[in-house]
Amino acid sequence: MTKQEDRCRLVLVVPEEDDAQALAQKLEAALSGGDVASVIVPQYASDEQVFQKRAELLLPIIQDAGAAGMIAGDSRIAGRVKADGLHVEVVAELVETMEKFTPKLIVGAGGASDRHRALEIGEARPDYIFFGKLDGDIKPEAHPKSLALAEWWASMVEIPCVVMGGTDGASVIPVSETGAEFVALREAVFSHPQGPADAVREINSLLDEKAPRFGA
Template sequence: MTTDPENRCRLVLIAPDIADADERTKIVGDALKGGDVASVIVPQYGLDDGAFQKHAEKLVPVIQDAGAAALISGDSRIVGRARADGLHMAEPAAALAEAIDKYADKLIVGGGNATDRHMALEIGEARPDYIFFGKLDGDIKPEAHPKNVALGEWWASMIEIPCMVMGGTDPASALVVAESGAEFVALRLAVFADPAQAPAIVAQVNALLDEKAPRFED
């Protein structure tokens, strides 16, 4: 069964923390062969700027060739150097607003560090391309954090800016996020805990969302 993923919650991958750039690129590239992925967020983790740039320069074309958007989380200068599609920020609303002003119409800029409704609305005033509920490494339990799911549900019910909610370590957590009305679910360890299984898990999550995720109205 295949449907148009554009009209339901879509999968976002968070690149795993792997020090070897070639290995990391191969694992992400393989995962992307599993099915629809809207974007891949590439965190800096503990890499210095030089190493991170090398990682980004290898990862970005592989992500883009698979039809996904490559979003860099970390040094904004690396976005340009690696020709990525956008910038993911965990900084507060003011920093996000500044980046949106600077890169408007050139890059996707999204993220935020919204831990409650008030902070979310402050971020919303900056008009990011999306708002992110959770932390990139916040997948510490099988299920998505209930607070993030609740924030996603509240946001999606009243605000047009798309939201992305961090899932858990269980691939099935993607469906709980989808049922909240969120446009995107982000997975990291759920997909990459066993890299050899990553393509199969991406396919499995897409099949689950195709079958059971609610559809957005046009």
Template sequence: MSKIEDRCRLVLVAPDIPDGLERVKLVGDALKGGDVASVIVPQYGLSDADFQKHAEALVPVIQKAGAAALIEGDTRVAGRAKADGIHIAGAAAALAEAIERHAPKLIVGGGNATDRHHALEIGELRPDYVFFGRTDGDIKSEAHPKNLALAEWWASMIEIPCIVMGGMDPQSALAVAETGAEFVALRLAVFGEAEQAPSVVAAVNALLDEKAPRFEG
């Protein structure tokens, strides 16, 4: 059996659920389904105080499952919750500031790389990863074609890993893997039907095991 690290791995984006206990249970259940590299936790519409509570409840559950917990946007929340890293969705300046202040102690990565120029601008900052798409960008069944094209170009020439936002269909993970991207992010594909989350994670891992291209050692 091959090592999981030699193919595209799954990243989860925590679902938009205002009930903290329900959110923790759903993410915890999904993580039982199989390999997940990291979980990105967006704030959505939560107040700063509620986001802090959600983060402090979610981070240990994510870490116990062996995944990295990445808090989107709020570096103070990430620090207080003892998260593994910060996901910056904004422009290069915000990412540069986060890298300067928190790397290498924390994983710092992000995106808003809407074209090649912005992707290279972000790449010059040497983040831990570049994200193509938005964490709430899974509005169609397939990954956005522009993000797939950017990932294919990036993976062919840049060593910094990339995460690509997939679509609402779990099968969209394979199209992302075929670009050469190191990671595929899924949100609604996994969490759209709560009780299905663990089996979807298992199915995506099986799909990637069987069909994803392997990275050269």
């Protein structure tokens, strides 16, 4: 166990970017900055061909850095690019996806918009549940609803949860205080004024200093 695994860890969400090479450079820089548990690569509005090329470029970078590469979108592409896992946003697809891909791949679930939906997702026993939207970092802080759901979930369910943070890296601390195992960031890292590497470095320092320790 690394020292980071006893507190909330960072998950990166790759932003939407037309220039795949520039995106790859930013991702490589971010991963050089310190501990990252996993990276979610969303499809956004890309067609299958564009998304596959982007995933083929990014997945080796993620895996070489020791993080888990998660595809949010087409499960066929996840297979072709040898992803570590799938992030499923449509709850109706979750059971089928899990039957097909676990335990070969990590399968995580988004779409937990309220407690009822979260419990429905929990019945399928995914590897994690995600509170918030992958592109939901529109304010400096994490969404209050996501924080409330995470605090409720972490207090009663063993399945790990990931919470989407805000555009400010400091938003990781309120997320960690809910008991969530992971905090996801996108703009806070990839649009950081000093660059993605500094962002990840600063965020890990913050978490090391201020995040509660599990089991403490």
